Amino acid sequence: MEVGADGFPVELGAGAMAITYRARDTVLNSTVALKVINRSMAQNPGARSRFLREARAAANIHHPNVARVTYYGEQDGECFYAMELVEGETLEARVRRDGPMPLALALEVIEQAARALAVAEVCGVVHRDIKPSNLMLESDASETLMVKVIDYGVAKVMGPQAEPGAEQTQAGFIGTPAFASPEQFAGNGQLPIDTRSDIYSLGVTLWYLLTGRTPFVGRTMEEIRARQTGELPLEQLKGLHLPGQVVTLLKSMLAPDPKDRPQTARELLSAVHRCYQRFNPEARSRRRRVVLAGAASTLVIAAVALGPWLYQRTRSFTPIERSIAVLPFENRSSDKENAYFVDGIQ
Incomplete structure (x- = not known):
């Protein structure tokens, strides 16, 4: 050490x-x-x-x-x-130092965390303690944002990956109350704990990143559990002017009943990615450039296609200028002396 x-x-x-x-x-x-x-x-x-x-x-x-x-x-x-070893700081430390995150940054963080949940789901692992202090922001020379999920201390192994006869849970409550799902409060295996529980905890984490606090607080675990079954305190979001699509995402992740949340981490990842692509200023700028480039290309193609037709139409409406051509004169009279007129007119 x-x-x-x-x-x-x-x-x-x-x-x-x-x-x-x-x-x-x-x-x-x-x-x-x-x-x-x-x-x-x-x-x-x-x-x-x-x-x-x-x-x-x-x-x-x-x-x-x-x-x-x-x-x-x-x-x-x-x-x-x-x-x-992850060189950086936890999301909790970042929010405590700098305050709530901008929407685009928070969505990028949650998207990366959702990718971690998706691969854990494939491996049959439920973290059961997703929270800002277990999500690290790695710092490197490139300044590229990288989120790392740490601490699988209360993880649950499901399916064929679980050891036969192994004790997969500990007695009593497992997790961190402010970020735990309603089914974690039930305890004693009354409700199944699966990836949807981690999705709920990640929803609380997103709320924390945007507001600097958790949606449900209480002096006891029972108070927190009781408030989870009520309405979301959307008044905490009023001053943020969040788009409706993001509020809908939060509502789905924080649904008290697991069946009303995204059913898989991959489903959640798709929903978060759509929000990020829509509300990330850089992504919007790229889309705007693509649209403008497409419109310009369309105009060029139209101009090339319509050019000959417009040219023909323009010619058809142009007034015709009429003129008289005077050909050389010829002396056809019997008087030869008139021949000098022909030479003079030419």
């Missing part, structure tokens, strides 16, 4: 289960993020099993928008795994 100026390991983040440090892979000579399970929890077989499932879930998802896992190991009673 890398050591800071204070002599202690450089800590990147900490959760209830593990701490993530900045470290160096001495074999590959690269900087990584090293997640180490708490030593006390490492003694719990269930916790160790869950930690391993997290590593496997992230390792099976290969996509630019997901921080990849490169190594898992156990040593001296500790469990750890190394993953891609």
Whole structure:
């Protein structure tokens, strides 16, 4: 692990289960993020099993928008795994520093996150804790926006990818209340948790990026759950002058009933992409240039096609100028002396 100026390991983040440090892979000579399970929890077989499932879930998802896992190991009673180090900041940190995001930027972020959900869905993985602090904005020299989904600590593995007999959930509530779906509040497997739950959490994240706050708040989990079943607080959006299409997108993602949301991550991705293409100023400018170029091409083609016809029409209406041609004279009289008239007139 890398050591800071204070002599202690450089800590990147900490959760209830593990701490993530900045470290160096001495074999590959690269900087990584090293997640180490708490030593006390490492003694719990269930916790160790869950930690391993997290590593496997992230390792099976290969996509630019997901921080990849490169190594898992156990040593001296500790469990750890190394993953891609994302240089940048979380969406939560960005909003807290700069305030709500412009619409086009927020849609671009959500589109990239939806791509990560789509590939996770194919791998049979539900994140269950999508929120701004688990979405990183990577910074590089090219200044190209890149979103990375991190922390699969409470991920659920579904379908054939799940281990037979493995405990796929922990007792009680799983996730972060302000960003959790209504079905996550039900608990104890009362309602199925699938990709539509992550879609709901991503909808709350979009709301947060646009407003700087979550739509439902409460002092207790029960208060938040009760407010989720009511109407969306659309008054929070009034000052933003959001297009109707974006409001409709938010309503669909935040529908209390999973069957009223986009049913797959790919369906969500299509809806977000349409909004982004329509309301991104650069995309609008490109479309305008394409339309103008198309109109100019049409005019040129029309001019080429109609040119000969217009020319003929113009000629048909031009007045005819009449003239008289005087031919050379010839002396046809019997008087030869008149011949000089012919020579003079010519």
